[in-house]
Structures are given as C-alpha cells and as structure tokens.
Amino acid sequence: MFRIVMSTEDTIQEFAPQLRTDAQAKALRTALQMLGDLCEFGISYFDFDGAGYVKTATEVSSDNSALMRNVRRHEHVLEKAVTGICRAAMAVERSLGVELPDEGDVRVSFDDSIITDTAAKKQQDMAEVAAGLMTPDEYRAKWYGEGNDSDSQL
Numbered sequence: 001m002f003r004i005v006m007s008t009e010d011t012i013q014e015f016a017p018q019l020r021t022d023a024q025a026k027a028l029r030t031a032l033q034m035l036g037d038l039c040e041f042g043i044s045y046f047d048f049d050g051a052g053y054v055k056t057a058t059e060v061s062s063d064n065s066a067l068m069r070n071v072r073r074h075e076h077v078l079e080k081a082v083t084g085i086c087r088a089a090m091a092v093e094r095s096l097g098v099e100l101p102d103e104g105d106v107r108v109s110f111d112d113s114i115i116t117d118t119a120a121k122k123q124q125d126m127a128e129v130a131a132g133l134m135t136p137d138e139y140r141a142k143w144y145g146e147g148n149d150s151d152s153q154l
Contacts, residue, residue, distance in 0.1 A: 042066030
C-alpha cells in the first residue's frame with residue numbers, strides 16, 4: 001500500500017505494517033485442534049497444515065485413531081438399534097400374516113473400506129480360492145454372509 005505524505009515535498013512512501021499472519025494462523029490451528037479434540041475426532045481432524053496430499057488407509061487410521069475409536073463406539077450402538085429395527089419389522093410382517101422364517105441371529109457388518117482396502121482383500125481371498133487355500137463356501141460366507149441358515153447378515 002502506498003500513501004501520500006503531507007510535507008514540504010509531496011512524496012509517496014510505502015506503507016507496510018506487519019500483518020502477524022503467522023501468529024493468527026497458529027491461533028486458528030490451535031482452536032481447530034481443540035475443536036477436533038472436544039468433538040472426539042482427534043486433534044488432526046480439522047487441521048489444515050497436513051492437507052494437500054493423498055494418504056494411505058494405514059496413514060488415515062493411525063492419524064485419526066481418536067476418530068476411529070469414536071466411530072467404533074457409534075457402530076456398537078447402531079448395531080443394536082439396527083438389529084432391533086430388523087426384528088421389529090419382521091414381527092410386524094408376521095402379525096400381518098406374512099409367513100416368514102425365524103430370523104435367528106441378526107448381525108450387522110459395517111464396511112471398513114475407508115480404513116482397509118476391501119477390494120484388495122477380496123482379490124487376495126479370490127486368489128486363495130483359486131490356489132485351493134480357501135473353499136468357495138468360505139469365500140461366500142466371508143464376503144456375502146452366506147453359510148449357516150440361522151444367520152442373516154445385513
């Protein structure tokens with residue numbers, strides 16, 4: 001920024017006060033880290049310094065361990081709720097006269113594909129089936145929830 005200085009000489013002088021952007025960025029980063037910690041997402045969840053590059057699933061998991069613990073805690077609560085909803089829906093259908101088999105054990109499987117590479121694991125298991133190390137039934141039970149007739153997988 002430039003300004004005209006009123007003096008005997010009409011001169012233009014440079015005006016550049018210190019902006020203190022480093023201190024402001026540090027304060028903002030600290031506030032965002034505190035917010036992430038209070039939300040139980042981990043201190044690096046809202047961090048803006050580490051952004052700009054692609055992370056592997058292992059890096060995401062290790063950097064966000066607090067977030068992953070929070071996700072697991074919520075999955076545990078949701079599992080019970082979803083199981084209850086499924087049982088209630090089946091009970092309503094039965095009360096309306098629909099012939100349904102006994103639901104047996106209802107299981108809820110949450111996908112961890114953001115943490116683990118599900119496609120790579122599936123390919124590895126397919127290779128093991130081709131090599132004879134895993135049976136096709138084991139593969140289908142693992143990836144499609146098939147197997148025991150009393151179990152249903154959502």
